[in-house]
Amino acid sequence: MTTIRCPICDAFLDADGEAALTVILRAHLGNVHDLHPDRDVMAGGKAQEHHPQLWEEMKRGTVPTDEEVGEDVEDSVLCPFCGERIRAHAGDDLTSYLRSHLQDAHGIPTLGRSRTLVH
Ligand SMILES: [Zn+2]
Numbered sequence: 058m059t060t061i062r063c064p065i066c067d068a069f070l071d072a073d074g075e076a077a078l079t080v081i082l083r084a085h086l087g088n089v090h091d092l093h094p095d096r097d098v099m100a101g102g103k104a105q106e107h108h109p110q111l112w113e114e115m116k117r118g119t120v121p122t123d124e125e126v127g128e129d130v131e132d133s134v135l136c137p138f139c140g141e142r143i144r145a146h147a148g149d150d151l152t153s154y155l156r157s158h159l160q161d162a163h164g165i166p167t168l169g170r171s172r173t174l175v176h
């Protein structure tokens with residue numbers, strides 16, 4: 058079980074594994090913050106079209122997946138907007154990486170660095 062915080066409102070979101078975490082995050086962003094990704098990054102067909110290289114690498118096993126088990130296990134979640142994989146050793150780090158990514162890549166104001174600007 059991995060627990061992250063919503064990058065925007067700090068709500069706890071927990072799920073088991075990258076795919077479930079991504080689904081929960083996307084649902085939360087849509088339901089609570091009215092942020093709707095214009096495409097479904099989790100839908101296999103579409104993702105294959107948009108990220109052929111990534112999916113090819115996953116099939117070849119050069120991209121580590123959830124199946125990888127070891128002492129150095131990382132948690133990961135996909136950005137609900139562009140499908141980029143965000144990885145970290147702890148849920149807290151995952152949350153802050155996600156905040157940075159949403160802010161830098163998608164211009165979404167988050168609690169992170171813009172905390173003082175949020176009223
Ligand atoms: Zn939220």
Ligand SMILES: [Zn+2]
Nearest residue numbers: 136138139162
């Ligand atoms: Zn993204």
